[in-house]
Amino acid sequence: MNPFRYERATTVEAALQAISAARMGPDDLGRDDAPRFLAAGTNLIDLMKGGMLHPATVIDVRQLPLRMIESTPDGGLKLGALASNADTAQHPLVRQHYPLLRAAILAGASAQIRNMATNGGNLLQRTRCHYFYDPGVPCNKREPGTGCPAATGIARQHAILGASEHCVATHPSDMCVALAALGAVVHVASAGGGRDIPFDQFHRLPGDRPEIDTTLQPDELITHIALPPASQFARHACYLKIRERASFAFALVSVAALLDLADDGTIRTARFALGGVAHKPWRDSEAEMQLEGRPATAETFQAAARTLLRDARAWGGPALPEGTPGNAFKIPLAERAIVRAMEMATAGILTNTGEDAFREEDLS
Numbered sequence: 001m002n003p004f005r006y007e008r009a010t011t012v013e014a015a016l017q018a019i020s021a022a023r024m025g026p027d028d029l030g031r032d033d034a035p036r037f038l039a040a041g042t043n044l045i046d047l048m049k050g051g052m053l054h055p056a057t058v059i060d061v062r063q064l065p066l067r068m069i070e071s072t073p074d075g076g077l078k079l080g081a082l083a084s085n086a087d088t089a090q091h092p093l094v095r096q097h098y099p100l101l102r103a104a105i106l107a108g109a110s111a112q113i114r115n116m117a118t119n120g121g122n123l124l125q126r127t128r129c130h131y132f133y134d135p136g137v138p139c140n141k142r143e144p145g146t147g148c149p150a151a152t153g154i155a156r157q158h159a160i161l162g163a164s165e166h167c168v169a170t171h172p173s174d175m176c177v178a179l180a181a182l183g184a185v186v187h188v189a190s191a192g193g194g195r196d197i198p199f200d201q202f203h204r205l206p207g208d209r210p211e212i213d214t215t216l217q218p219d220e221l222i223t224h225i226a227l228p229p230a231s232q233f234a235r236h237a238c239y240l241k242i243r244e245r246a247s248f249a250f251a252l253v254s255v256a257a258l259l260d261l262a263d264d265g266t267i268r269t270a271r272f273a274l275g276g277v278a279h280k281p282w283r284d285s286e287a288e289m290q291l292e293g294r295p296a297t298a299e300t301f302q303a304a305a306r307t308l309l310r311d312a313r314a315w316g317g318p319a320l321p322e323g324t325p326g327n328a329f330k331i332p333l334a335e336r337a338i339v340r341a342m343e344m345a346t347a348g349i350l351t352n353t354g355e356d357a358f359r360e361e362d363l364s
Helices: 012-022 044-050 085-090 092-097 099-106 111-116 119-124 175-182 285-291 298-308 330-347
Strands: 005-008 036-038 057-060 069-071 077-080 185-189 195-198 221-227 237-243 251-261 267-275
Touching: 005 012, 012 057, 012 221, 069 092, 077 092, 085 092, 085 099, 085 111, 085 119, 092 099, 099 175, 099 237, 099 251, 119 175, 119 221, 175 221, 175 251, 175 267, 237 330, 251 330, 267 285, 267 298, 267 330, 285 298, 298 330
Parallel strands: 005 057, 036 057
Antiparallel strands: 069 077, 077 221, 185 195, 185 221, 237 251, 251 267
């Protein structure tokens, strides 16, 4: 690990002053030596140890008063950036009104990591692409301009949507897939003032700058995540995670599904987002609108899945006997996962990852 300067901030204002003073230059975006905020460090420390990041300054923000989980005046929920994933999943308001978020959090990592990991840090975790973590091979995300071996190599875990020849990595978070489906808003602060970032605008696609994961500016600090009212989705929500093994594995494909159903089974409103398929949680408003006013049937769900996957593309080398790209299997897998997740949401089954089925009586 390279040497670095360590500072500890006890107020938001002090943290923002420290990051501004530590800036490397006018454009720190994507620089591996840019100053970083440290919360739990469950991903940051690994990246520093592995040589993927070399921040000259690390600013410890663990003492900031950002652990709140509380209702908002409009009936939504405010999740502090420093609240742990475990505390968020177990909070009574999350359990009652946002069961999808709880299920997604519990599907990720291990209990020990969830006890440490913070909500803000979850948004900022970096890809688990094996090329990115191997300093012995080129990687545009780690060293811009060196190439993307995954695009023509082993790409089983990689993107089928929104990728570019510069990067086919995927975003690893489970929690973020649920936040995307719920329409969360990320609130950030900086010395120049705060701003609110709609969740679908927070993470970015790789394009020709894959080293930049989010639209967060180098001097901005996440303070909290706001969830809109979502009680109409509480009874018909599902987080489906397809992975190589039953625990401690990142998703090949995951689906966060939310349905608001009329008494006759017609879909009033639908939202769904995919994980494990792109550089960011993937949501498609056209596919969602296609479900409105339709019966909640497998045929309806399959049509929406095909709309969402209309631009899907396989990457990687000819790893299969037929000579097809290595992650081509993800396209039909994603389609079937969307249909299955929607069927589970219709039936009131919350998840396939060990959480008990969530049905109407749980709300009483």
